[in-house]
Amino acid sequence: MTHHFSTMTQHLGSSAVRDILKLTQGKDILSLAGGLPADAFFPVDAVREAYERALQGGGTALQYGLTEGFLPLRERISEQMAADVCRVHPDEILMTTGSQQSIDLISRIFLDPEDVILVEAPTYLAALQVFQSYRAIPISVETDEHGMLPDDLEAKLIRHRPKFIYVIPTFSNPGGNVWSLERREAVVELCRKHGVLIFEDDPYGKLKFNADLNFPSLYSMDQQYGEGGNVIYTSTFSKTVAPGVRTGWVMAEASIIRTAAKAKQAADLHSSIIDQRALHELLGFFDLQDHIRTVSTEYHTRMVKMTSLIKARQWEGVSWIEPQGGMFLWVQLPKHVKADLLLQHAVREGVAFVPGQVFYTDGSGFNRMRLNFTHTDPHLLPEAIERMERAFSSYAAEVVSI
Amino acid sequence: MTHHFSTMTQHLGSSAVRDILKLTQGKDILSLAGGLPADAFFPVDAVREAYERALQGGGTALQYGLTEGFLPLRERISEQMAADVCRVHPDEILMTTGSQQSIDLISRIFLDPEDVILVEAPTYLAALQVFQSYRAIPISVETDEHGMLPDDLEAKLIRHRPKFIYVIPTFSNPGGNVWSLERREAVVELCRKHGVLIFEDDPYGKLKFNADLNFPSLYSMDQQYGEGGNVIYTSTFSKTVAPGVRTGWVMAEASIIRTAAKAKQAADLHSSIIDQRALHELLGFFDLQDHIRTVSTEYHTRMVKMTSLIKARQWEGVSWIEPQGGMFLWVQLPKHVKADLLLQHAVREGVAFVPGQVFYTDGSGFNRMRLNFTHTDPHLLPEAIERMERAFSSYAAEVVSI
Numbered sequence: 041m042t043h044h045f046s047t048m049t050q051h052l053g054s055s056a057v058r059d060i061l062k063l064t065q066g067k068d069i070l071s072l073a074g075g076l077p078a079d080a081f082f083p084v085d086a087v088r089e090a091y092e093r094a095l096q097g098g099g100t101a102l103q104y105g106l107t108e109g110f111l112p113l114r115e116r117i118s119e120q121m122a123a124d125v126c127r128v129h130p131d132e133i134l135m136t137t138g139s140q141q142s143i144d145l146i147s148r149i150f151l152d153p154e155d156v157i158l159v160e161a162p163t164y165l166a167a168l169q170v171f172q173s174y175r176a177i178p179i180s181v182e183t184d185e186h187g188m189l190p191d192d193l194e195a196k197l198i199r200h201r202p203k204f205i206y207v208i209p210t211f212s213n214p215g216g217n218v219w220s221l222e223r224r225e226a227v228v229e230l231c232r233k234h235g236v237l238i239f240e241d242d243p244y245g246k247l248k249f250n251a252d253l254n255f256p257s258l259y260s261m262d263q264q265y266g267e268g269g270n271v272i273y274t275s276t277f278s279k280t281v282a283p284g285v286r287t288g289w290v291m292a293e294a295s296i297i298r299t300a301a302k303a304k305q306a307a308d309l310h311s312s313i314i315d316q317r318a319l320h321e322l323l324g325f326f327d328l329q330d331h332i333r334t335v336s337t338e339y340h341t342r343m344v345k346m347t348s349l350i351k352a353r354q355w356e357g358v359s360w361i362e363p364q365g366g367m368f369l370w371v372q373l374p375k376h377v378k379a380d381l382l383l384q385h386a387v388r389e390g391v392a393f394v395p396g397q398v399f400y401t402d403g404s405g406f407n408r409m410r411l412n413f414t415h416t417d418p419h420l421l422p423e424a425i426e427r428m429e430r431a432f433s434s435y436a437a438e439v440v441s442i
Numbered sequence: 443m444t445h446h447f448s449t450m451t452q453h454l455g456s457s458a459v460r461d462i463l464k465l466t467q468g469k470d471i472l473s474l475a476g477g478l479p480a481d482a483f484f485p486v487d488a489v490r491e492a493y494e495r496a497l498q499g500g501g502t503a504l505q506y507g508l509t510e511g512f513l514p515l516r517e518r519i520s521e522q523m524a525a526d527v528c529r530v531h532p533d534e535i536l537m538t539t540g541s542q543q544s545i546d547l548i549s550r551i552f553l554d555p556e557d558v559i560l561v562e563a564p565t566y567l568a569a570l571q572v573f574q575s576y577r578a579i580p581i582s583v584e585t586d587e588h589g590m591l592p593d594d595l596e597a598k599l600i601r602h603r604p605k606f607i608y609v610i611p612t613f614s615n616p617g618g619n620v621w622s623l624e625r626r627e628a629v630v631e632l633c634r635k636h637g638v639l640i641f642e643d644d645p646y647g648k649l650k651f652n653a654d655l656n657f658p659s660l661y662s663m664d665q666q667y668g669e670g671g672n673v674i675y676t677s678t679f680s681k682t683v684a685p686g687v688r689t690g691w692v693m694a695e696a697s698i699i700r701t702a703a704k705a706k707q708a709a710d711l712h713s714s715i716i717d718q719r720a721l722h723e724l725l726g727f728f729d730l731q732d733h734i735r736t737v738s739t740e741y742h743t744r745m746v747k748m749t750s751l752i753k754a755r756q757w758e759g760v761s762w763i764e765p766q767g768g769m770f771l772w773v774q775l776p777k778h779v780k781a782d783l784l785l786q787h788a789v790r791e792g793v794a795f796v797p798g799q800v801f802y803t804d805g806s807g808f809n810r811m812r813l814n815f816t817h818t819d820p821h822l823l824p825e826a827i828e829r830m831e832r833a834f835s836s837y838a839a840e841v842v843s844i
Contacts, residue, residue: 043552043639043697043698043701044552044605045551045552045701046550046551046552046553046554046557046576047554048550048551048554048705049550049551049552049701049704049705052704052705052708074506076505076506077505079500079501079502079504079505080501081501082501082504082505084497084500084501084503084504087497087504088493088494088497088498091490091493091494091497091716092490092493092494095486095489095490095493096490098481098486099481099482099483099484099486099684100481101486101686102481102484102486102489102684102685102686102687103478103479103481103484103684103685103686104476104478104680104685104686105686136710137539137710137711137713137714138710138711140708140709140710140711141709141710144708144709144710148448148450148451149447149448149450149451150445150446150447150448150451151448152448152449152450155448166707166708166711169708170708173705173708174448203446237445278506282501282504282505283504283505283506283715284503284504284505284506284507284714284715284716285504285714285716286710286712286713286714286715286716295445296445299445299447299451302451302454303450303451303454303575305568306454306542306546306568306571306572306575307542307543307546307709308538308539308540308542308543308546308688309539309540309542309568310688311539311688311714312539312686312687312688312713312714312717313685313686313688314493314686314687314688314717315714315716315717
C-alpha cells in the first residue's frame with residue numbers, strides 16, 4: 041500500500057548515520073562512527089542505587105508528572121548551572137528526552153517553512169535534519185577553529201534575518217574545537233545587536249581534557265548584559281551520566297520555556313519521571329563532578345592513543361587539530377580523497393567512520409571524516425587504525441584503476 | 443522580549459486540562475478532572491525489582507539504543523498482541539514515550555495543513571490539539587453509544603477524503619463507551635473500501651469490568667481481510683503498569699513504522715531504554731494479566747460507588763450510560779446547564795471535573811462533564827459528590843439571580 045505522507049516527512053531525509061549503522065549491523069565492524077560514550081565507565085552501581093531510592097517513595101513516583109519535568113531535578117540543575125555562572129530559575133528549565141528533543145521542540149515553536157537558521161560549518165547533522173524537516177533553511181556562517189567569523193555572521197544576520205543561530209561552541213560535533221573567548225563575546229554581542237536568538241547546544245562542555253580550562257557558555261555571557269534572555273541553552277546527562285537515562289534539558293527565558301512546554305505536552309505529555317527522579321537521587325549521593333573528571337581523563341588518554349596511532353602511520357595529507365575535550369577527532373583528508381567512497385572500503389575492511397559531507401549544508405567537507413575516540417575499547421584501536429590503513433590502500437588502488 | 447513563534451505554535455492552543463490543573467494547584471481540591479490511574483495500585487515493588495534486574499546487565503543497559511525501541515520488549519508485545527488475535531511482527535512496532543507521542547508522530551508523518559481527520563464526537567481532547575497544531579482539520583462523525591454511525595462516516599469519507607479516522611473504540615475518552623461488534627465491522631469495511639487509514643487509540647482496552655467480555659480491536663478485525671495493513675494501533679503501559687514508566691507503542695505496517703521511526707529519530711533519537719528494559723524484565727516475572735484484573739475490579743468498585751452516590755442525590759436531568767470499563771463517567775447535565783460555568787462553582791467548592799465542550803470540534807457538549815472515577819480515594823468520593831451538590835446549588839442560585 042502506498043501512503044500519502046506529509047510534506048514534513050518528505051523533508052525528513054534519510055539519516056546518513058542511520059544508514060551507516062545499518063551497514064555495520066551484524067558484522068565484525070570496529071565503529072568509530074557513532075557518537076557513543078564508553079559503556080565501561082557508566083556508573084552502573086550508582087544508577088541502580090538511584091532507581092532503587094527513587095522507587096522507595098511509593099506510588100507517587102510512578103504517577104503522571106508535570107510536562108516541565110520533576111521540580112527537584114530542575115532545582116538541582118539550577119544550582120549546578122549557578123556554579124557555571126548561569127542564573128536560571130527552575131521555571132526557565134524544561135526537562136526533555138535528551139537534547140535531541142530540545143532541538144526538536146525549539147524548532148517546533150520557532151520554525152516556519154523558509155525561515156533561515158544560521159549554523160556553523162560543519163555542524164551537528166541531526167540538528168540540520170530537524171531544521172530541514174520543518175522546512176527551514178540552514179545557512180552556514182564561515183567558521184574557523186576559533187568559532188564563527190564575526191564579519192560573515194553580521195553580514196548574514198542582516199541579509200537573512202534568521203530565526204536563530206544554532207551553535208556548539210565547546211567541543212563541537214563534529215569539529216571537536218572550542219570557540220575562543222573573543223569569538224564568544226563577538227557572537228553574543230552581534231546577536232543581541234541584531235535581536236536574533238542564539239540556540240547554544242552544549243552536550244560535551246563538561247568533557248574537558250584540562251580541568252583548569254574554563255569555557256564560559258554563551259548563555260552566561262549573555263547575562264553580562266543585564267537580564268540576558270537572548271540565549272536558549274540545551275544540555276544533557278547522556279554524556280556525563282549515561283545516554284540510557286535519556287534526560288536532557290533546555291533553558292531559556294520563561295516565555296520560551298512556557299511555549300516549549302505547550303509543544304512538549306502535545307508531543308509526549310512529559311519525559312520519563314522515573315528517570316528524572318533517579319537522576320535527582322543520583323545527584324544527591326554520587327560525586328558526578330569527580331566521575332566526569334575520571335571519564336574525561338580516560339577520553340583524553342583514548343584520544344592521545346588514537347592520534348598517536350594515526351601519526352605513526354604517516355598518512356600523507358591527513359591532519360587534524362587536537363581536541364581539548366569532547367568525543368570527536370575531525371580529520372582532514374588529502375584533497376582528492378572522497379570520504380564517502382573511502383567509507384565503503386573501510387566497511388569492507390571492518391572499520392567505520394562518518395564522512396564529512398553530512399555535517400555541511402552546502403556539500404563541502406567531502407574530504408573530511410569524523411572519528412569517535414570515546415566508544416571503541418582502546419585495546420582495539422590499533423586494529424581499527426590498521427583496518428583504516430587497508431581501507432586507504434584499497435581506496436587508492438581503486439582510484440588508480442579507474 | 444517578544445518572540446516570533448511559529449505558525450504551529452499559534453495553533454497549539456491552550457490546553458483546557460492544563461488550565462484546569464493550574465486552577466486546582468495548591469488548593470484542597472478533590473479532582474475528578476485528570477485521567478490518572480490509582481497510585482495505590484501501582485506495582486511499586488515489582489517495578490523496583492524490574493529496574494534492579496534491568497541494571498544488572500552492566501553498561502550496555504545505559505547505552506544509546508535503537509530508535510525503534512528495545513527489541514526484546516517489542517518481541518514480547520508482539521507475543522501479547524497475538525493473544526489478542528493481532529498478528530504483528532516486532533518490525534511493525536515502534537516504542538514511544540507514551541501513546542501521546544504515538545499520536546504526535548503519526549500526525550507528523552501524515553498531516554499537512556488543511557488535511558481532514560475524521561473523529562468521534564466526543565473524542566480525546568489532546569489528540570484534537572495535536573491534529574490542530576499540524577493545522578489539520580478534525581471533523582466529527584455522528585456518534586452514538588455504539589460507535590460512529592456508518593452512513594455519516596461513509597458520506598464524510600467520500601466528501602472529505604480524510605488522511606485517517608481517529609477512534610477510541612473501547613472505553614473511549616471521554617465517553618467511556620464500547621463500540622458494538624457491528625459498528626466495528628462496518629467502520630473497518632468502509633475505511634478499507636474507501637482506502638482511508640484507521641488510527642485506533644487503545645489505552646484503556648484492558649481495563650474491563652467483566653473479564654469475560656471481549657472487544658476485538660479494529661486492528662485485528664482488519665486482518666480478517668488478508669494482510670490487514672489499514673489500521674494503525676497505539677497503546678501504552680501507562681494504565682496497566684503505571685504512567686511513570688512512560689512507555690507506549692504504535693504498530694502498523696512496516697512502511698509506516700519505518701517512516702514514524704525516522705520522525706522519532708529527529709524528535710528524540712529514542713525513548714528511555716532503561717524504562718523499556720525494566721518493563722521487559724517486569725513482563726518476565728510479574729503476572730501483569732492478574733494485576734490488570736485486580737486493578738479493573740477495583741476501578742469497577744469505584745465506578746459503582748461514584749454512580750451510587752450520584753444516584754442518591756437524585757440530581758434532576760443528570761444521566762449517563764454506565765461504563766463497562768476504562769476510567770471515565772461521561773455525564774449528561776440538564777439542557778440549560780453550562781458545564782464550564784458549573785466548573786467555576788465546583789472549584790470554589792473544592793471539586794473539579796472536565797467540562798464537555800473541549801472534547802468536541804464544533805462547540806457542542808456544553809452541558810456534559812467528564813468525571814474520573816479511578817484516581818480519587820474512594821473514601822473521599824462522598825465528600826467530592828457533596829461538593830458537587832453544593833456547586834450545583836451555587837450555580838443554580840447564580841443563574842436564577844442573573
